[in-house]
Each structure stands twice: as C-alpha cells, then as structure tokens.
Amino acid sequence: MSFLHPVWLWLLPLAFLPLILSLVQRLNPVREEFPSNQILKKILHRQSLIHRNGLMIHEILKVLLLVLLVLAAAVPFLKSNVSRVVVVDPTLSMTRFAVKKELKKRLGNQECRFYLGSSPVKWSDNWDFTRFYAQHFNASAVLQSILQRYTHSKILFVTDGQKQHFHKALNVSTNRIEMLVLTTNLTNATLMDFQIEPHAVIVGESFNLSVHVRNANGLPLKIQINGRPLFSRIIRHSVEHFDFSLDEAGIYRFDAQILGDEWKADNIRTAFAVVVLRPSVATSHGLAMFHKMLESVLVSPLPRASVENANIRIIGSDDAPGVLQINSLHNDVQDGLNEQISLNLIVSEESGSFTRLMHSVTGVFPQYAPQVIVGQPKSVFPVLNHFKEVKWSVLYRKMPGEVLLSIRGVPVLTKFRGMFWLNVDFSRFRWKQNVLAYLLLHEWFRSSVWQERVMSENDFEGQDFLNVDGEMMNPDMNVGRRVYRESEKGRFLVHNVPLQESGDCYSADWLLKWSGGTLYKEDGKTRNKPYFFNRTLIVLMFILLLLEAWVRKWFSFPSHL
Amino acid sequence: MIYLEQEAVNAVRTLKFPLDAALLEGGSLSDRVIGSNMEFESYAPYVPGSDPRALDWKVLARSGRKVTKLYGSDLRSSVEVYLDTSRSMDYKTKSAVVRKLAAFILYFLSRHHRVKFFWINESFHDEGWVRSDQIETLMQKVRFGGTFKLPVLRPQRKTTRFLITDFWETNESLSLLLQNRFRIFHVLTPQEIDFNLKGYVNLIDSENGSRIQLSVAYYRELYAKEFESWQSDLQTLFFEKGLWYGLIRTDRSYYTEVIRLLKQGGGK
Numbered sequence: 001m002s003f004l005h006p007v008w009l010w011l012l013p014l015a016f017l018p019l020i021l022s023l024v025q026r027l028n029p030v031r032e033e034f035p036s037n038q039i040l041k042k043i044l045h046r047q048s049l050i051h052r053n054g055l056m057i058h059e060i061l062k063v064l065l066l067v068l069l070v071l072a073a074a075v076p077f078l079k080s081n082v083s084r085v086v087v088v089d090p091t092l093s094m095t096r097f098a099v100k101k102e103l104k105k106r107l108g109n110q111e112c113r114f115y116l117g118s119s120p121v122k123w124s125d126n127w128d129f130t131r132f133y134a135q136h137f138n139a140s141a142v143l144q145s146i147l148q149r150y151t152h153s154k155i156l157f158v159t160d161g162q163k164q165h166f167h168k169a170l171n172v173s174t175n176r177i178e179m180l181v182l183t184t185n186l187t188n189a190t191l192m193d194f195q196i197e198p199h200a201v202i203v204g205e206s207f208n209l210s211v212h213v214r215n216a217n218g219l220p221l222k223i224q225i226n227g228r229p230l231f232s233r234i235i236r237h238s239v240e241h242f243d244f245s246l247d248e249a250g251i252y253r254f255d256a257q258i259l260g261d262e263w264k265a266d267n268i269r270t271a272f273a274v275v276v277l278r279p280s281v282a283t284s285h286g287l288a289m290f291h292k293m294l295e296s297v298l299v300s301p302l303p304r305a306s307v308e309n310a311n312i313r314i315i316g317s318d319d320a321p322g323v324l325q326i327n328s329l330h331n332d333v334q335d336g337l338n339e340q341i342s343l344n345l346i347v348s349e350e351s352g353s354f355t356r357l358m359h360s361v362t363g364v365f366p367q368y369a370p371q372v373i374v375g376q377p378k379s380v381f382p383v384l385n386h387f388k389e390v391k392w393s394v395l396y397r398k399m400p401g402e403v404l405l406s407i408r409g410v411p412v413l414t415k416f417r418g419m420f421w422l423n424v425d426f427s428r429f430r431w432k433q434n435v436l437a438y439l440l441l442h443e444w445f446r447s448s449v450w451q452e453r454v455m456s457e458n459d460f461e462g463q464d465f466l467n468v469d470g471e472m473m474n475p476d477m478n479v480g481r482r483v484y485r486e487s488e489k490g491r492f493l494v495h496n497v498p499l500q501e502s503g504d505c506y507s508a509d510w511l512l513k514w515s516g517g518t519l520y521k522e523d524g525k526t527r528n529k530p531y532f533f534n535r536t537l538i539v540l541m542f543i544l545l546l547l548e549a550w551v552r553k554w555f556s557f558p559s560h561l
Numbered sequence: 562m563i564y565l566e567q568e569a570v571n572a573v574r575t576l577k578f579p580l581d582a583a584l585l586e587g588g589s590l591s592d593r594v595i596g597s598n599m600e601f602e603s604y605a606p607y608v609p610g611s612d613p614r615a616l617d618w619k620v621l622a623r624s625g626r627k628v629t630k631l632y633g634s635d636l637r638s639s640v641e642v643y644l645d646t647s648r649s650m651d652y653k654t655k656s657a658v659v660r661k662l663a664a665f666i667l668y669f670l671s672r673h674h675r676v677k678f679f680w681i682n683e684s685f686h687d688e689g690w691v692r693s694d695q696i697e698t699l700m701q702k703v704r705f706g707g708t709f710k711l712p713v714l715r716p717q718r719k720t721t722r723f724l725i726t727d728f729w730e731t732n733e734s735l736s737l738l739l740q741n742r743f744r745i746f747h748v749l750t751p752q753e754i755d756f757n758l759k760g761y762v763n764l765i766d767s768e769n770g771s772r773i774q775l776s777v778a779y780y781r782e783l784y785a786k787e788f789e790s791w792q793s794d795l796q797t798l799f800f801e802k803g804l805w806y807g808l809i810r811t812d813r814s815y816y817t818e819v820i821r822l823l824k825q826g827g828g829k
Binding site for chain 2: 022025026029030031032033034035036037038039040041042043044054055556557
C-alpha cells in the first residue's frame with residue numbers, strides 16, 4: 001500500500017498521545033487518602049467489567065478515529081500492476097518503419113500493455129500495423145487518457161513526429177512519457193522540446209532540428225548535446241533548420257542557449273499567462289502578493305524566465321469586456337504570439353459574472369490548466385499563502401445557489417448554474433464535522449456520479465460545442481488535451497494536465513492522482529488503476545463516530561469528556 | 562479562644578430566638594407523646610417552629626411577650642453531645658470545623674441545660690458534665706484516629722442526644738442511632754460531597770485502608786448522584802422518626818449553616 005501524501009503519516013504518533021497519557025496516568029496514579037470509599041465501592045460493585053473500563057474503551061475509540069483521520073489525509077492506495085504501457089502512433093506515416101521489430105528489440109520480454117492509438121491491442125505475431133492505421137490521431141488526447149488510466153506506469157510513446165505528435169506528447173507529461181522517435185529527418189523539434197526532453201534516437205539517421213525564434217533580427221544561438229557544444233550560429237529567421245546525425249544510440253539532452261541580453265519579452269515567448277479578474281483584487285498589494293506567490297510556485301519552461309516574463313492581464317469587472325479580453329488573448333495564441341501559456345490563474349471575487357468569465361476562459365483555453373480560486377479580496381490572499389505550502393487546490397467559497405448540504409447552518413455544498421460548489425469556511429472550523437464533510441465531498445466529487453471521458457477531435461466533427469452557458473466554443477485548438485466531465489446540464493472542464501513539471505509545480509502525476517477518476521478494474525488479473533481506500537476509511541470513521549456517541553451515552557460519560 | 566469563635570457567639574446574639582431552645586425544640590416536635598404528661602412545669606420563649614397551641618395567650622395579652630408553656634413531657638433532664646473522632650473526621654479541615662461546631666453547640670446548650678460531652682472513636686471518652694469555661698480544654702483533649710464504634714447506650718427518655726459525625730462507617734450503627742434518638746450534625750468536606758479531586762487517583766480509605774483506582778473525571782457525576790441519593794435517604798430516615806438532621810459543609814461557615822437550618826425548621 002502506498003500513500004498519496006505520506007507526510008501526514010508523521011502525525012500518526014500524535015493520534016496515540018491521548019491513549020499514552022491515559023496509560024501513564026493509570027500506571028502512576030496519584031495516591032490520596034480519602035475519608036471513605038463507601039460510595040465508590042457501591043458504584044463499582046454495580047458496574048460491569050466493561051463499564052469499569054469504559055474510559056479506556058472511549059480512549060481507544062478516539063485514537064482509532066484519529067488514526068483513520070490521519071490515514072484518510074494521507075490517502076492510502078494500492079498501485080496499479082502494469083509497469084509499462086506502449087502507445088504506438090497509428091498514423092499512415094508509421095507504415096514506413098518496422099515498428100514491431102523495433103519494439104521487440106527494445107522491450108524484450110517486459111510486461112507491457114499495448115495501445116495502437118487509442119485502441120488496446122494484444123501483442124501477437126498476427127499484429128499488423130498496416131490494417132489498423134487511423135486517419136485521425138490526437139496524441140495529446142490518447143496520452144492524456146492513458147496517463148489517467150495508468151497512474152503509476154511509464155508510458156512509451158512510439159511516433160515518427162508527424163503532425164507534431166512529438167510536441168503534443170511532450171506537452172502532456174515530461175515525467176512519465178518516454179519517447180521513441182522512429183524517424184528524425186522530418187521531425188520538427190522546437191527549441192523548447194530539446195531543452196526539456198531527452199529522447200532516444202536511431203544511429204546514423206540525420207536530425208533536422210528546427211529552431212523557432214520570433215525575432216528575426218539575428219540572435220546568436222548555441223546548441224549543446226549532453227553538455228558538448230554542437231554548434232553556435234546567428235539565427236536570422238523565425239524558423240531555421242539544422243541537419244546533424246548522432247553516431248550512437250542512447251538518451252541525449254539538447255540544451256539551447258541564446259547569447260547576450262536577448263532574454264526579453266520581445267524575443268521569447270512568455271512563460272505563462274496569469275489572468276486576474278476583478279480590479280478590486282488587482283490592487284498593488286494584491287499584485288505584489290501574486291508575484292511573490294508565482295515565484296514560489298510556478299516554474300517557467302524556459303531556463304531564465306521568471307515571473308517578470310509573465311503576461312499578467314488585468315481584466316475588467318464587467319462581463320463583456322472580460323470576455324472580449326479573454327477572446328483577444330485567445331486570438332494572440334492562435335496567431336502564435338502567445339503559444340506557451342502554460343497556466344492560467346484566475347482570481348476573482350465571488351460574483352454572478354464570475355462563472356460566465358470562468359467558462360469563457362475554460363472554453364477558450366481548455367488546454368491550459370486553470371486553477372480557480374474564488375474569495376473575498378481580504379480573505380483570498382491569506383488562503384493563497386496557505387495553499388502555497390500544500391500545492392494548489394481548487395477552493396470555492398460562499399458561492400450563491402441552491403444549498404445542497406449545510407453543516408450547523410454553514411452551506412457546504414451548493415449547486416449553481418449546473419455546477420457543484422464546495423464551500424470551505426475556515427473561520428468556522430469544527431474539526432470533526434468539517435474534515436469529515438470535506439473528505440466525504442472530496443470523495444464524492446471523484447465518484448462515479450460524474451462520468452469522466454476524454455474528448456477527441458472526432459467529437460467535434462459536424463457539431464457545435466457549447467459550454468454550460470450555451471456559448472459556442474472553438475474546437476480547433478488542441479482539443480484532445482481537454483478532459484471533460486458530464487453533468488446533467490452540460491459539460492465543463494474539470495482539470496487538465498499542466499505542460500511543465502517540477503518540484504514546485506503540479507506534476508501531471510499528482511494532479512491525476514488528486515483528481516483521480518480511478519477505482520475500477522479492467523479485468524480480474526491486472527489492476528490498471530490504483531485503488532483508493534478513502535471511501536472505506538470515511539465509512540469506518542462514521543461508524544466509529546456513531547460508536548463513540550453510543551459509548552458516551554451508554555457509559556453516561558460526563559459531557560466534558 | 563481557639564475553638565469557640567467570637568463571631569459565632571455574636572451571630573447567635575442577633576437572633577430573635579434562643580439557640581439552645583431552638584436546637585432542642587427543632588427535632589422534638591413530633592417526639593412529643595401527646596397526653597402523657599400535661600402538667601405545667603415552666604415557661605420558655607416562643608421560637609419559630611414552636612407549637613402555636615402552646616403559646617400562653619394570657620401572658621401575651623398582659624405583657625406583649627410571646628412565651629410557650631412547657632409541660633412535663635417537653636422538659637429534658639439533660640443533653641448529651643457526642644463527637645465522632647474517627648480518622649475520617651481528620652480529613653482536610655473537617656477536624657477543625659467539628660471542634661468549633663462542638664464548642665459552639667456545647668456553649669449555647671450548657672448555658673441553660675445540663676450537658677454531657679462524649680468523643681468516640683474505637684474507645685468511648687466520657688468527659689462528663691460540661692461547664693462553658695471548660696469547653697476550650699475539652700476540645701484540646703479531643704484526638705482523632707481509628708474507627709467509630711458506638712457503645713450500647715442506656716435508653717433515657719429525658720435525654721436529648723446530638724451526634725456530630727461524617728457518617729462514614731457509621732452506617733452499621735444507624736439502627737442504634739435511631740433507637741437512641743440521636744440528632745445528627747452531618748459534617749462533610751466539599752471533596753466528599755462533590756468529589757472534586759483531579760486526574761487518575763488511587764484512593765485509600767482512611768479508616769479501613771481499602772484502595773480504589775479510578776479516573777475522577779469519569780466518576781464525578783456518578784459519585785454526585787450516588788451521594789445525593791445516600792444523603793437524601795439518611796435525611797428521610799431521620800425525619801420520619803421526627804429527629805433533627807442537618808448537613809453542614811466545611812467550606813461554609815458552620816454557625817451560619819446551623820442558624821440557617823434552624824430557621825428552616827430544625828433541619829427538616
């Protein structure tokens with residue numbers, strides 16, 4: 001069994017503290033002379049053995065409850081059994097290669113699960129690529145869904161890089177996806193790709209390395225392979241190609257460095273865009289907090305880019321200008337002016353216009369993982385500071401709408417515009433009720449009430465795609481990387497995988513585990529997905545709570561115990 | 562004076578009724594055997610709780626003073642005050658309080674009555690007739706320890722008997738106490754009433770040495786309930802026999818408690 005947040009387990013000894021203290025007290029009772037034990041004897045004589053040890057039973061129940069709570073916070077799960085998944089690019093261009101031979105040579109007798117595009121296939125001698133090649137294949141969509149399905153497996157993506165599949169695959173995850181590029185002479189590797197992803201190559205094949213630079217005035221570029229200089233050249237065009245070959249097979253790391261003081265916003269693409277909604281939030285203090293926060297949690301894909309390179313947009317409080325500016329940002333992206341937006345952080349006050357704006361953003365930029373934080377200006381920043389320590393999370397607070405569940409008069413779950421909103425009010429913290437409610441709702445959100453599926457390009461052919469507000473959305477952009485959940489009233493984006501990973505940023509792995517639509521077995525033998533125990537733990541906790549209440553009543557415990 | 566406190570004496574002087582008469586009267590109303598001896602013997606001041614039928618209306622009309630007629634059966638030949646000096650009575654401030662209480666009662670009774678004082682633990686100490694100037698010396702002689710053992714007493718119709726006790730280990734002598742028509746001052750510390758100790762304790766019974774380990778927090782409410790029922794049973798038992806019974810807490814002023822109980826009708 002593994003734990004998603006093992007750091008919580010450090011609290012386990014604390015759970016035993018009340019019991020240990022009670023035992024220590026029992027072992028070293030205070031000796032005291034009392035006039036008469038007559039009344040106490042009478043009480044004890046009437047009590048059964050269980051009654052006499054009621055206090056200890058109660059202590060044990062409390063400890064069990066705390067232990068379960070700590071375990072639930074640590075999120076225990078059983079790992080998937082599949083160690084490696086091989087995804088083969090099924091497009092027509094792949095017919096040029098002896099894929100099967102290549103895979104056999106590289107994989108040997110490893111236990112693998114094979115996918116030809118999005119279709120699972122069995123490895124057999126009859127397996128013939130030429131029969132299954134699909135006309136359409138979106139690497140991002142397929143890899144996204146496979147990442148979700150096999151949360152602890154390495155994924156080997158076999159491609160020739162046509163239709164920028166190489167690039168798209170890299171954008172899904174750079175941690176668990178390994179690349180086997182079967183041809184290189186036609187691959188358009190971008191500068192960024194080479195910096196980040198080492199990949200396997202075939203000996204003697206020539207590489208065609210494309211470098212994209214927006215400024216064509218001439219920039220000196222130095223490329224290194226595994227620390228050894230490859231070449232250094234002045235780039236005068238926006239896209240230049242360099243041919244070279246590698247004389248041995250292996251993993252290579254390409255590093256590109258543009259020399260001089262050219263790391264300006266004019267020369268490079270922005271690392272990420274931050275969309276700040278509502279001017280009342282974007283005060284000088286607010287922005288300063290943002291910068292500080294971004295520096296600590298975000299890591300740019302470009303080596304020297306920092307928060308100064310962030311494209312921070314402040315969007316008006318009114319619906320219409322907000323939507324217009326989001327659309328303008330979208331147009332920039334389409335024009336290639338803002339291609340590398342890796343994360344949108346939306347901060348807003350709660351308001352009726354918020355949902356509309358949020359859907360505009362998620363509709364227009366579904367490929368970027370928007371982390372949504374809603375709150376009052378006064379409360380949002382301390383909350384952000386808190387979450388900075390424990391990774392980002394989605395926090396909804398005090399949203400209007402139909403109250404579905406309230407605890408002690410505080411609405412916990414509301415339904416608004418077809419969406420469910422979880423309200424966490426830290427000022428009214430009642431540990432037992434709130435933690436349990438939070439865990440329960442967290443589990444509920446992950447449960448099968450929401451049907452999760454991966455959209456592919458085909459889903460949009462010949463039909464308009466509408467968001468929950470009935471607005472038309474543009475299906476052209478990289479739709480495969482969107483993961484949708486269906487509710488009764490419509491679809492909306494729930495989560496996405498961020499482009500880049502590092503210790504400080506969400507890793508795709510973490511996000512998927514966190515949002516994890518998991519919990520099913522594909523067949524009896526192999527568990528493809530991890531099994532989370534949280535629901536079991538929560539049920540146990542409720543049983544224990546009931547038991548504790550019953551014990552309290554049965555033993556007639558005084559109210560302060 | 563160490564035991565007889567001036568404040569206590571002053572408090573009694575402000576009363577509108579004589580304390581000794583109230584003490585004797587308080588528990589004796591139902592004790593009267595009607596018609597046994599209706600011969601007039603003397604007058605006594607009228608105190609609240611006295612039988613209004615005994616009020617001498619002629620004296621009232623003549624002089625405006627309220628006096629009651631005392632008949633043969635109302636007069637006691639003597640008063641006996643017994644003090645339980647077992648080890649349990651030496652718990653915290655209890656021994657100091659009971660000495661003061663005994664001194665207080667002896668002082669007011671001995672002024673108009675013949676009073677004998679006894680202190681009892683395992684042995685029976687008869688201090689004989691008490692004079693008010695002897696009270697301090699008597700109280701200094703009293704020693705606490707051992708258990709309470711009430712000897713067989715000769716029934717004396719004309720003697721009123723008081724016992725100052727905490728009633729622990731006295732349960733066995735209960736029938737004897739009732740039979741000898743004892744009036745009870747039940748003196749207890751707050752710890753004994755409310756069980757307000759702390760933590761996990763090993764309680765050693767001060768008289769028989771038996772031990773009990775328990776968590777006070779858990780047993781406090783149970784103890785309080787059990788104590789209330791025990792004390793209420795005792796009270797009912799004495800009242801049914803027409804005997805005076807008063808519970809006195811050591812954390813309150815003993816003489817105020819006695820006066821309060823008398824004003825309420827002799828502890829009833």
